Amino acid sequence: MARTYRAALLGCGNRGAYASRAYRYHPRTDVVGLCDLDRARLDALGDELGVADRFDDVEAMLAAVEPDIVLVPVQTDLHFPLAMRVLAARACHLDVEKPMTVDLAQADALLARAGELGAQIAVHHQGSSLRSLSAVKRALAEGRIGVPLHVTSNGKGYYGGYELMNMGTHMLNALLAVTGPCRRVTATLLTGGRPIAAEDVVQSPSGMGTIAGQQITATLEFDEMLTGTLHQHMFPGIEREALGFEIAGTEGRLRWHYDGAWIQPVPWAVPGRARWEALPERQPPEPLPDGVNAGEYWYVDDYVTALDAGGSHPSDGRRGRHIIEIILAIFESGAYRRPVTLPQAERDHPLLRLRREAGLGDPDPAPRPYREWLAVQAAKHGWPVERTGPLP
Numbered sequence: 001m002a003r004t005y006r007a008a009l010l011g012c013g014n015r016g017a018y019a020s021r022a023y024r025y026h027p028r029t030d031v032v033g034l035c036d037l038d039r040a041r042l043d044a045l046g047d048e049l050g051v052a053d054r055f056d057d058v059e060a061m062l063a064a065v066e067p068d069i070v071l072v073p074v075q076t077d078l079h080f081p082l083a084m085r086v087l088a089a090r091a092c093h094l095d096v097e098k099p100m101t102v103d104l105a106q107a108d109a110l111l112a113r114a115g116e117l118g119a120q121i122a123v124h125h126q127g128s129s130l131r132s133l134s135a136v137k138r139a140l141a142e143g144r145i146g147v148p149l150h151v152t153s154n155g156k157g158y159y160g161g162y163e164l165m166n167m168g169t170h171m172l173n174a175l176l177a178v179t180g181p182c183r184r185v186t187a188t189l190l191t192g193g194r195p196i197a198a199e200d201v202v203q204s205p206s207g208m209g210t211i212a213g214q215q216i217t218a219t220l221e222f223d224e225m226l227t228g229t230l231h232q233h234m235f236p237g238i239e240r241e242a243l244g245f246e247i248a249g250t251e252g253r254l255r256w257h258y259d260g261a262w263i264q265p266v267p268w269a270v271p272g273r274a275r276w277e278a279l280p281e282r283q284p285p286e287p288l289p290d291g292v293n294a295g296e297y298w299y300v301d302d303y304v305t306a307l308d309a310g311g312s313h314p315s316d317g318r319r320g321r322h323i324i325e326i327i328l329a330i331f332e333s334g335a336y337r338r339p340v341t342l343p344q345a346e347r348d349h350p351l352l353r354l355r356r357e358a359g360l361g362d363p364d365p366a367p368r369p370y371r372e373w374l375a376v377q378a379a380k381h382g383w384p385v386e387r388t389g390p391l392p
């Protein structure tokens, strides 16, 4: 009989709840322990999932429940220290929230430690486990849009540098699944309508490291897909519908979004004459219960399939690190106004390097909630309110 993987959760916040529901529901995984410093969150999730083994200390949880997989859905600046703490106490597989780390030094160290232990790392980009992305890959393999030429991707409209770390990581993961590795990056980063300078380097909201650029346009050169353009532009509001990518080929176009995938069987069409057809996708074996999202379910399913085969998740630690390489290359290219070849030999943070070279120290501490963070930026630059709001 196929084995059941024992999963333990480190962090019972919003993301931990979503992820653990899928691990609880999937027939090949179970949730055997929960850990949080916040007793109320721990008990609320423990009661919902029916998990009795609850802890406020990660080492105690690892020793008591001996998990195969530990989920690490904590704030981004805690991914690295807590993932390393788990691996110091137990050789087990990890499921780390996105973005994997805040910089390349952390990503390199985490991968090295996991490699020594033979542990797998999955990075929680659940959207790209949706079968709509498989439908795009299938359509490409069948030559349905001819030869792919170019891919364009948009974000939701957060401040560009934050969008890149927060949502760009999801988009890059989905893109890399169809394009292969990125070899070179050329980017333009603007703040207040002019190219960024050392003073525009700031601490990210939500603990996502060091960022810059209100508006970002990046050209990416891939192995197989030729070129792509990543747009991370701040909009007046947050537009979920904007998130996604479109691949242009010699004979048609493919569009991918969290809600589905579509094909237009002609390369060009003026508005009103475009004919987008939905691509069929595989469904879960039965309707999922309330609170279990399809992306989360398929993401767990992909991990089970990979671990059964002794392999890695499609969104694995190497992919997670490559995404951080691309993101830091975008920052570097914008900061130094030159193309950056990947993987970069210099593993330090290019924006902190820029500040050091300008005689500046690390950026000042900034509010963690996005709304408050943006208000500080608006006040600093004298932006009118309509350029920063309305916000979610």
Ligand SMILES: NC(=O)c1ccc[n+]([C@@H]2O[C@H](COP(=O)([O-])OP(=O)(O)OC[C@H]3O[C@@H](n4cnc5c(N)ncnc54)[C@H](O)[C@@H]3O)[C@@H](O)[C@H]2O)c1
Binding pocket: 010, 011, 012, 013, 014, 015, 016, 035, 036, 037, 038, 041, 056, 058, 073, 074, 075, 076, 078, 082, 097, 098, 099, 124, 125, 126
């Ligand atoms: N995959 C996605 O679609 C998606 C969406 C939103 C956010 N995220 C990511 O999820 C991550 C977490 O986000 P969140 O909003 O759930 O965070 P959160 O702060 O709401 O939850 C994290 C929990 O971890 C707990 N925690 C922190 N340190 C701990 C420790 N040492 N031991 C035990 N528990 C500890 C906190 O008490 C908290 O309850 C972020 O990295 C974010 O980027 C991913």
